[in-house]
Amino acid sequence: MRVLLIEDNAQVCESIRHHLEGEGFIVDVVHDGLVGVEMGQEPHYAVAILDLGLPGYSGLEILRQWRRARNPLPVIVLTARNSWKERVEGIDAGADDYLGKPFHLEELTSRLRALLRRAHTKTQQGALHVGGLTLDEPRRKVVLADGRSVALSAMEFKLLRCLLLNRNRVLSKEQLFSHLYHEDAQPDLPIIETHVMRLRKKIGEGWIQTVRGHGYRLSEPETGA
Structure with missing residues (x-):
């Protein structure tokens, strides 16, 4: 952020x-x-x-x-x-x-x-979470629905925090890039796809949806997803 x-x-x-x-x-x-x-x-x-x-x-x-x-x-x-x-x-x-x-x-x-x-x-306490997905900010880990704690890289941590804070909202690659990199960083929007792919492997495929032509959205997977 x-x-x-x-x-x-x-x-x-x-x-x-x-x-x-x-x-x-x-x-x-x-x-x-x-x-x-x-x-x-x-x-x-x-x-x-x-x-x-x-x-x-x-x-x-x-x-x-x-x-x-x-x-x-x-x-x-x-x-x-x-x-x-x-x-x-x-x-x-x-x-x-x-x-x-x-x-x-x-x-x-x-x-x-x-x-x-x-x-x-709109809550005053507790960790960032949606459904069974919880971000442990001090330790930079994500806790999955089954209780497993998974370590995140620096970029995975920043990306997941940004998506959780904007749950159910579509964020463009440009918006995500601005929250992950300094202003003087060379624009490289395809790198966002790489970060999303790596994060999906750690939290499960159903959490981050691609909204074609617009960007990405994090929301709780539908039952059976």
């Missing part, structure tokens, strides 16, 4: 980017609010991490512009730990969660995963 990080502290940005990419996310970094408010309108971001103290537009102004434009992008705001007023203003402006500085990167990752689950599955 692609994350938009808007933060003007270069050291904080690098720490977050390095950690989240190690957790299987693609992270685009922006240091300026004027650029960030435009990038947040792009449809390929799954979530934004937004610092409130930014040059150009403040984080609060960015949030207000997004929400006025009916942009539903899930947002975690970063605030000074002792600034209760900032936290309240951030939530009132449309933030979905907040995290006080300084913070542990592991907590940021946990909150980000929980926010993605809420935004895409």
Whole structure:
């Protein structure tokens, strides 16, 4: 999944980017609010991490512009730990969660995963799953209906997470590529077919359907499939 990080502290940005990419996310970094408010309108971001103290537009102004434009992008705001007023203003402006500085990167990752689950599955707790298929995110494994736990490669993990978060929705190869690779990667849409084929071998053929001419969709197989 692609994350938009808007933060003007270069050291904080690098720490977050390095950690989240190690957790299987693609992270685009922006240091300026004027650029960030435009990038947040792009449809390929799954979530934004937004610092409130930014040059150009403040984080609060960015949030207000997004929400006025009916942009539903899930947002975690970063605030000074002792600034209760900032936290309240951030939530009132449309933030979905907040995290006080300084913070542990592991907590940021946990909150980000929980926010993605809420935004895409409308549930507030538990792992990503559909039917008898469950993604064990911390260990990067998939648990099958028969209880077997199967290890996933980095790309298989990112692909399955993306499909689970968008269950029953058709995703094009272009959309999947944007969630698996950095923007500067050479476009190679046939590689998506290879990743899908390898993932199917691990989870079973019935889970990922090809919608000819449009892309792929993950849903629970029909009985007897």
